[in-house]
Amino acid sequence: ETGVTQSPTHLIKTRGQQVTLRCSSQSGHNTVSWYQQALGQGPQFIFQYYREEENGRGNFPPRFSGLQFPNYSSELNVNALELDDSALYLCASSLEREGYEQYFGPGTRLTVT
């Protein structure tokens, strides 16, 4: 158990809809990162939040957005869902940005039909 939780576990949405995924970080961790993992692939970095500010973004369009709250929990929002957004979404928290291992949650499996 990493202490990182995510909700919901599974989600089915229709193309064009919007979705919000939630993550609760491990206690004391100020950095949260979100990753998208397509079937059979390694996780791809979406973005990172550090002390409530977006700290870096991967190669994802602006319809992927996020928030980090004062208690360091986090949200990932995806607008105008596309079929290719179907994936496992993982959040990870770490004590600091540099050099620390990231602890991953169990993920949210999103299916877009």
Next chain:
Amino acid sequence: AQKVTQAQTEISVVEKEDVTLDCVYETRDTTYYLFWYKQPPSGELVFLIRRNSFDEQNEISGRYSWNFQKSTSSFNFTITASQVVDSAVYFCALSEAGRGSTLGRLYFGRGTQLTVWP
């Protein structure tokens, strides 16, 4: 450019065999960190080990051992006397710490599916 390469897509062994998972990385930063994660069928990524670029000392932890060689940009992982419970996808990952890098961002390889048969 791909930063982490795991050339082995799938490996199958019989229980008690030793198995080595290969990882080759690419970076221009002098300070960086390397990781191994395990992803069992449940889907959650489990942290196994972290190494920084200044620490080439190899490590053994129980049945696991790691071989970090900067000269060949490799960070290989060996399981000794494999067990059925070791069956999972194993990911090697890189985090860069140079100027302009997103600190903490992980670049993952495509993973190696390890199957251990009884």
